[in-house]
Amino acid sequence: MRSFSYECPSTLKEAFRLLSAPDEAARPLAGGTDLIIRLRDGSIRADTVVDVKRIPDLRPRIEVEGEHMTIGATTVMTDVAASDLVRHHFLALAEAALVVGSVQIRNRATLAGNVCNASPAADTATSLLAFGAVVVLAGNDGTRRLSLDDFFVRSGMTTMRPGELLTSIEIPLPRSGTGSVHLRRTRRRGHDLAAVTMSCVIDGDGATRLAYGSVGPRPVVFADDSGTLADPTASDEDRSAVLSGMLAAASPSPTSMRAAPDYRLAMLNLLGRRAVTIALERTSRT
């Protein structure tokens, strides 16, 4: 690995100073499961690596604050997956966190890092989108909140500004009776990147949010507020039409190694149907 310097600031202010230093490429380090690989293969060059894990504002935490749950920036996947609070309110997110990498990866990888890395195949991105998550971004110019949908741009690209850090993720508590699920398609069991990721959230009134990834430059989310998709009495034709409309944004890469576009689209449809069925079973409506 090419050499760099390492800083471990204890305040956000110090981190912002390090990250916005002119003439130096500085990179924040949380879990490192993406960053270290890319520093080693040279696809990212850094003069300074800024370890953010000893900043109290970014500490690992999963807490209900008023109408939302807050997940601290350095909270690792293992803790997201095992959290009773997450499992109770956001089962799809717990399911997604549990399929990231392997035990060793989940013990280091952070939820915030998975989001900031902005991979189209990020497992947790679709569930966070489906639950309407908001990212809290802080920098020298203050703090701002952005819906995750407005955060993702394309693979590896977000609307985060230079010198900013994602300090926490806020997810509005769902209404009681909400059901959710995360599904994925991989080539093999064990750990693998997904060829399709799919999350579905259906609330007590039948409003459905469907988010999917790995079939385009970024994960996307669509809502069916008509209630048709979640209505067991609606005709198959009507429900298929709504689902097809929601899945129409998929445009899988023809050059990806993991799966051919036709296969991904077929699996997208299948997982979409399956996700709606399971999420519906998990609502308190049935």
Place this chain on the structure above:
Amino acid sequence: MTDHASSVSGGTSRRTISLTVNGRARSLDVAAHHTLLEVVRDDLGLTGAKECCLVGECGACTLIVDGRTVDSCLMLAMEADGAEVTTIEGLATDGHLTPLQKAFLDHGGVQCGYCIPGQVLSAHALLSNHPHPSVAEIEEGIAGNLCRCGCYRQIVDAIAATAGAGEG
């Protein structure tokens, strides 16, 4: 350390870290870009953990840090400042294998041996947190440890036998 790194203004390209390795307090002068794996192998001479894929896929470099398994090829040594690290060398005491290590031998879980330190540490951590795992839970617990000899069946049997015997 290159001239470039030492010229970075205010940066820390070398630092002394303190950590506990296999129960023994250590103080080490490490470079910022050296991984925990490199320091454990090259500076401490604990060569049980192996360098293999370097992308967090194979688990040959697995170590236990503060009670949790990590791919030590993806962790900077400086991140381990203050941590408690267990390597495969830290399991046996006075030359006596743990029941888990013995089970790996008894069940023929070891062929070439390259992945075994990682497999054993993953299994050790699994059983520490979850003394009676199902076969599915064992398989998930070692999903981050690849074995190119294909000894998975024997490895799972060894872990299951250890769990069944009520020992970690």
